[in-house]
Amino acid sequence: MTNLPTDVKQPLSLIYLDANATTQVLPQAAAAALATMETFFGNPSSSHITGLQAQQIMAKTRQQAKQIVGAGEGEIIFTSGATEGIQTAILSALIAAKKTLDITAIKSKKYCLLYGATEHKAVPESLKHWNEILDINAEVTAIPVDKMGRLDMDFIAKQVPNALMICTMAVNNETGVYQDLNLLDKTIRANNANIAWMVDCVQALGKQDLNLAQTSIDYAPFSGHKLYAPKGIGFIYIKDNAPFTPVIAGGGQEGGLRSGTENLPGLAALSVIFDMLMGESEHSFTPVKSLHLFHQQIVATLIQAFPNIVFNHSFENSVPTTINFAIPGFSSKEMMDLFDAANVRVSSGSACSSKVTRSFVLDAMGLPSWQSESAIRMSFGPAMTQELVDQTCERIVSAAQALQQSCLTIDTNAMDSKVITDNKALEGLVQFKVGGSCSWLYVDHKTKSAFVIDPLPEVAERLQTMLTCHGLKLVAVIDSHGHADHVSCRASIAKTCLAEQKTDALGWPDNTPTTNINGNEYQYLTLGDKWLLKVATPGHTEDSISLLLCEPVTDSSDKLVVLYAFCGDLILMNSLGRTNFDTSSAPAMFTSLQLLNTLIGTESLICPSHDYNNEFTTSIGAEISRNSLLHKVINDEINSNFFSIQKYTMDKGIIDESGSVIMCGALIGAGDKVSVREYDSASLTEAMKKSSTIKLIDIREAHEYALQHDEKFTYNVPLTRLVQFVQEHQDDKQVPLVLICRSGSRSHLAAQALGRLGFEQVGHLTGGYAFHQY
Structure with missing residues (x-):
């Protein structure tokens, strides 16, 4: 990073494979x-x-x-x-x-x-x-x-x-x-x-x-x-x-x-x-025959690195300088971030659009939607050399290895039927997002056990890969309710990992023990030294439940200590779940909201099944400050009838996207924009001179961080682990934090989320590594 007062490792040289977008001037x-x-x-x-x-x-x-x-x-x-x-x-x-x-x-x-x-x-x-x-x-x-x-x-x-x-x-x-x-x-x-x-x-x-x-x-x-x-x-x-x-x-x-x-x-x-x-210069371009050999070498390396790769076009009627492919289970943005971390520039379909979206070209060719949404294009020109091709292949292999070390893929040949043991221990909560939907994985490292809540089909393979790679035993896979916006993959995961387990329709295991809290009986699961408590919270749907990860209850009169509340679509960020489905009930939601508040209080972190505004997590305390209806419910300022009338009006305003994506929240808006400190290299250098307590955090995913990072950013807190970070620092919100990512986009989102949740001195490096190279 420019101007930062530290010795850092030299960056990988740039390999530019986006020639179809533009080329460097020779x-x-x-x-x-x-x-x-x-x-x-x-x-x-x-x-x-x-x-x-x-x-x-x-x-x-x-x-x-x-x-x-x-x-x-x-x-x-x-x-x-x-x-x-x-x-x-x-x-x-x-x-x-x-x-x-x-x-x-x-x-x-x-x-x-x-x-x-x-x-x-x-x-x-x-x-x-x-x-x-x-x-x-x-x-x-x-x-x-x-x-x-x-x-x-x-x-x-x-x-x-x-x-x-x-x-x-x-x-x-x-x-x-x-x-x-x-x-x-x-x-x-x-x-x-x-x-x-x-x-x-x-x-x-x-x-x-x-x-x-x-x-x-x-x-x-x-x-x-x-x-x-x-x-x-x-x-x-x-x-x-x-x-x-x-x-x-x-x-x-x-x-x-x-x-x-x-x-x-x-x-x-x-x-x-x-x-x-025309061959009239002392400098010449690579012959077409050699370009075909380059193409073959890169393709062979991609297949070796990503065995389940799918190529999006036939090589029979394509020029050798373009390779368009998709990796099952990974979005185009994830793969672009990965290659960027390896300092290899690729693109997502066409580079003439500022947004990373599905490819209309692949759609027109009739390819499956996942290939269109996950497309990556590598393109080079006739100035490509054998040396650059060799370097490209080395980077492809190292990028794939970084995914393996993060347990996002598994090299079955290297495993020899044994669990990989040299990976960094996975502990605590991991959030997976697909669009506005969330899945949650919680791991207790000591007992090598885990549970999954609201699994999305798009992350099913990734979840099972992580379980296998880390040698984890799945205790339960549970839906918080019957989802209307997607088909749950809970049953398929359970069939693979919990074939003998008997459960109810949402995946809660049969014959679990119960505990008494405030005079009510609740079933719970044990995961290491924590409990996962099941609470019926109907409203959004008749079958809705909340799952509370908490400290064990030793006395029915003790205050419940909740780390995370997985409440489905009961409370969303800047929203309440809609109540206009056939199985919905606004009066039931009113009762559920009051019950949940009684159990978890205003500070426990809420982990919903949707995050439409990229806010990651919330709490009742954070929500009642901006959600007037929720504020009135929690403070007993309205009754169930008034709540139902207000909820009916709000639900009428819900517009499902393009008639295909069902929105599950009633107050979907832009979300709060929290002011955060923005640094460039010079201002961050100056701030670090004045304060030795600034904590620098790289919030890219672990595989990106492993491939390339500034040694000064010694803390890696991936966005998928941000909620875990918030929980661990509930009592430490005064420490100044500066976040960095590839482009400044993710770090800005994360900084806003932390600021909204009470972290008092949060900033981020504008432009990220893209504008502050070493």
């Missing part, structure tokens, strides 16, 4: 751009010698581009990049098409604009934009693809006669899948000889041989920054006699085809890249 290209800015800086439109020198650079680059893409008599126009090229093509084609429309028949004839379903979003969004602006009102239609990502030729043959334009791509940016351009050519022209055809060739440059003049392609945009040139330079091929309308008018540069002073430094850099592609 030193030779950067040097050419800099020389142009310093020496050949003239305006190509000027007629003096400096201008003529600039013209020469531009003319050379244009000629190289024509040769590389096989432009023949076609035109090469320099642009700011592929997006501008796409606009140029679509606007030109649609203006020309509009002139041919029969206005009187337009309402009766179904015109359409065709694009591949796996096309970059720039294409369909541009089609929609210009279709509306030009008032053409054609139907923008996606061409389906098969499971290998190949366009449906029968669909094209049927639809293209009524199409005004068709847009396809040479190579897909997420999967590397390439289309058969010759077959496309034949299919399109056999059914519509005059339709305008654009092919996005951005990912093909440097990876495929192109001979555009030998096809009927009308437009082909390219981008320099996908192949080691700077951002802001690109070009478009326009077939001879293809319709053309300038997108940018002005001073008449580019022969009046694209106005604006030319980006000469970008052109000079692009020229160097073209020299390398």
Whole structure:
């Protein structure tokens, strides 16, 4: 970390495997751009010698581009990049098409604009934009693809006669899948000889041989920054006699085809890249044959490291520089965090979206949703070397080993049917989150026993792996209620780990002992030196229960000491469970809330089955300060009837997401935003000089921390263990804490959660390790 007063280990060198998003500018290209800015800086439109020198650079680059893409008599126009090229093509084609429309028949004839379903979003969004602006009102239609990502030729043959334009791509940016351009050519022209055809060739440059003049392609945009040139330079091929309308008018540069002073430094850099592609430079790119060998080596290593890996595309119709895969049981974000910790840059599907979501490309290919949600893309360019490939493979193996050491995966070959014993002991509470849902694992290390509450299907395999890896005996797996928003995997886990155990419908074991508390009898399980107490708390559903992990009760009059209250959807963060299901009861919830308060008090930590606002845990004390209805219930300010009326009004406002995700809380909102101290390297260094009591905590997961961390952050408290940390420090909330993660996002969430729960001096390092590298 920059400026921190400590000796730290040297970081792993960066391995960049996100070339389909962008590439680093090669030193030779950067040097050419800099020389142009310093020496050949003239305006190509000027007629003096400096201008003529600039013209020469531009003319050379244009000629190289024509040769590389096989432009023949076609035109090469320099642009700011592929997006501008796409606009140029679509606007030109649609203006020309509009002139041919029969206005009187337009309402009766179904015109359409065709694009591949796996096309970059720039294409369909541009089609929609210009279709509306030009008032053409054609139907923008996606061409389906098969499971290998190949366009449906029968669909094209049927639809293209009524199409005004068709847009396809040479190579897909997420999967590397390439289309058969010759077959496309034949299919399109056999059914519509005059339709305008654009092919996005951005990912093909440097990876495929192109001979555009030998096809009927009308437009082909390219981008320099996908192949080691700077951002802001690109070009478009326009077939001879293809319709053309300038997108940018002005001073008449580019022969009046694209106005604006030319980006000469970008052109000079692009020229160097073209020299390398054409073999006219002392520096050369790796041959395609070697790129295939690199691909094979990386794929073999991935299979070795992650035996259950699933590849999301066929290698038969993909370029060798793209590998798209998913690891069962791990989200794309988890895998990105893992590779980032190993200083390997990969991406989640397309990098043109700021949010990590499912891949529309893989969805279009008909892949299962988990593959789309877990997709990871490794991509490299022709500047890749054998040395970098070897380093990549070493990092992949070390990343997989870090997962094994965290007991998130198991190397069955290394186990030899014995439990791995060199892992760090697992003790206490672990929280697993999938979207807004939570599962909980509690472990008593001394007795090697554990219980699971509200297991989610997405984490079932991970839970069983951790149990096996740590050699834990599962005492019980219990649902807090019958869940409406997902199918519980409790039965499948019980079948594997507790086949002989007899339980009720929620998994509570038969014939458990009872204890008397305040005159009421409660069943309990023993786990080490703790009890797990079962309390009926109906309301959200008729069968709802709360499970209280507490100290053993030695006298019925003793105050119950509760560490965690697993209350399902009775109390949520900034919310109460909804009571408008068929088996719900608002009056019953009123009684349950008062009972729970009597048993656990205001300070015990509540661990619900949902956490919609990333607040991790809460307490009755924290909730009544912001939930007026709960405050009135706990303080006996309202009766059951008034509570039911208020609850009915609140539940009416619940909106289930997209009609598929059932929301279980009645007051879902943005949650509290707690002010926390934000540090950068300089301010943290200064703070540490002034105070020796600051505790620096890395809140990434253990496998990330093991791969790379700042030695100054000696405490590792993963987000999955944050609730355990809160419980352990209930009486120590004055110590100043500074949290760090990969990007600052998780540390900010954790800092806010701690601040909301009464930790008085919490801060985090803004930007995380991404902005404060060692």
